[in-house]
Amino acid sequence: MHNPYGEIFSVPGAKGFAAAAFIARLPIAMAPIGIVAMLSQTRGEYWLAGAVSATFALTNAFAAPQISRRIDRLGQTAVALPTTIVSVIAFAILIAASRYDWSAWTLFASAFVAAAMPSVPAMVRARWTEIFRDRRELNTAFAFESVADEMVYIAGASLSVGLSVALFPEAGMLVSTLFLALGMAAFILQRSSEPEVRAPELASSGSAIMLRPVQIITLALIFVGSIFATAEVSAVAITKELGQPTAASLVIGVYAAGSLVVGLIVGALNLKAPKQRLLAIAIAVVALTTLPLLVADTVPLLALAIFVSGVAISPTFIMAFGLIERRVPEAMLTEGITWVMTGIGIGMALGAFVAGWVVDNFGAQNGFWVSVAAGTISFLVVLLGQKALAGQPETELPRAAPQAAE
Numbered sequence: 001m002h003n004p005y006g007e008i009f010s011v012p013g014a015k016g017f018a019a020a021a022f023i024a025r026l027p028i029a030m031a032p033i034g035i036v037a038m039l040s041q042t043r044g045e046y047w048l049a050g051a052v053s054a055t056f057a058l059t060n061a062f063a064a065p066q067i068s069r070r071i072d073r074l075g076q077t078a079v080a081l082p083t084t085i086v087s088v089i090a091f092a093i094l095i096a097a098s099r100y101d102w103s104a105w106t107l108f109a110s111a112f113v114a115a116a117m118p119s120v121p122a123m124v125r126a127r128w129t130e131i132f133r134d135r136r137e138l139n140t141a142f143a144f145e146s147v148a149d150e151m152v153y154i155a156g157a158s159l160s161v162g163l164s165v166a167l168f169p170e171a172g173m174l175v176s177t178l179f180l181a182l183g184m185a186a187f188i189l190q191r192s193s194e195p196e197v198r199a200p201e202l203a204s205s206g207s208a209i210m211l212r213p214v215q216i217i218t219l220a221l222i223f224v225g226s227i228f229a230t231a232e233v234s235a236v237a238i239t240k241e242l243g244q245p246t247a248a249s250l251v252i253g254v255y256a257a258g259s260l261v262v263g264l265i266v267g268a269l270n271l272k273a274p275k276q277r278l279l280a281i282a283i284a285v286v287a288l289t290t291l292p293l294l295v296a297d298t299v300p301l302l303a304l305a306i307f308v309s310g311v312a313i314s315p316t317f318i319m320a321f322g323l324i325e326r327r328v329p330e331a332m333l334t335e336g337i338t339w340v341m342t343g344i345g346i347g348m349a350l351g352a353f354v355a356g357w358v359v360d361n362f363g364a365q366n367g368f369w370v371s372v373a374a375g376t377i378s379f380l381v382v383l384l385g386q387k388a389l390a391g392q393p394e395t396e397l398p399r400a401a402p403q404a405a406e
Contacts, residue, residue: 005144011131013193017193018148020186020187021120021124022148024179024182024184026156027179029153030160031114031117034161035053039107048104052108055108056115059111059112064119065339065342067083068118069335072197072331072334072335081188083116084118084181087118087180090116095177098169099170119337123334124145126333127195129325131193139322142322144264145321151260159172160173208336208339209335213389214327216382217279218340218342220378224374225344225346225347225348226348227309227351230374231310231371233355233367238367239302241364250303251303256310258309258310259314276385278315279316282315282319283375283378286378287376287379289311290309290368294365355371
């Protein structure tokens with residue numbers, strides 16, 4: 001039987017860099033919640049724990065595209081090695097500051113510097129693109145990475161909190177830091193699959209976010225990110241209101257399960273339709289499947305509605321990254337992918353905040369109206385951007401303003 005996933009991993013070195021990347025990206029999910037779990041236990045102040053975690057997450061969200069831009073310009077090893085070392089040292093200082101009750105400013109400073117952590121999802125997708133550029137196998141590789149990202153978010157957060165509670169407060173962050181160090185070391189050492197640096201003199205002339213397709217996809221995925229952050233917040237609130245708070249983890253788990261299964265299926269298919277059209281269809285499904293959430297008033301109905309609402313998330317990511325690969329110049333690919341990842345992260349943060357406000361003021365069930373609104377806006381963004389997304393790959397890179405030129 002034909003196995004498309006077996007094909008992509010038959011390429012020499014593919015198993016190695018994919019496994020290393022999976023380990024190296026676990027801190028993306030482990031670190032933010034690990035900081036909260038660690039500091040809430042050692043300092044006893046949730047506001048401080050949340051503020052330090054937000055410092056890390058928001059700084060990384062905006063620093064990662066700039067780091068990725070340098071990766072495009074200088075190469076993965078040249079940039080990822082020093083930034084990883086800086087991040088690991090900063091995490092070690094953060095752990096020590098928590099352990100030995102150092103001044104609060106050291107917590108914020110170390111979290112800020114730790115945000116130098118490079119974007120592993122972008123770098124591993126750049127490697128797949130280097131191998132399978134303009135081939136159908138790239139769709140399968142991107143599907144695998146979308147599923148891997150979801151597995152990271154499912155397993156990483158639970159592992160981090162579980163270690164901190166079961167062993168000692170710093171355990172989750174310690175393991176997260178070790179994963180970053182060991183995973184990145186293994187990833188960087190695999191030089192044979194590292195993408196070539198293309199036209200570095202052009203890559204320095206502007207940012208990928210100035211490209212219209214990157215702007216459209218990033219904006220659309222801000223609202224997609226808001227949808228599943230809202231689903232998590234509302235699910236917790238509803239299960240608590242129904243007197244079954246422990247069911248929240250099960251409900252959230254089936255959300256990812258639906259996306260994971262459909263993502264694997266889509267990755268195995270050789271879809272012929274234009275990717276911008278497939279992206280619009282996927283987001284339309286995402287938007288439509290938010291509607292049953294509004295009437296899910298029991299735990300079984302909520303679990304079913306959440307499962308259905310998650311089925312198009314992975315396909316959305318697969319098509320989004322596929323479009324970035326086709327519409328962004330090779331010399332800016334890592335940065336382009338990172339901007340999309342940043343959009344998802346910003347959307348999750350905004351969605352959690354807005355959904356929490358709605359739940360507090362209008363009730364748990366009404367939190368899902370945020371999902372409905374976000375899905376509708378995301379679909380309209382992609383629909384209105386179809387012409388730009390259908391264009392040919394950019395032949396000229398955006399020029400930086402004279403004062404920003406290097």
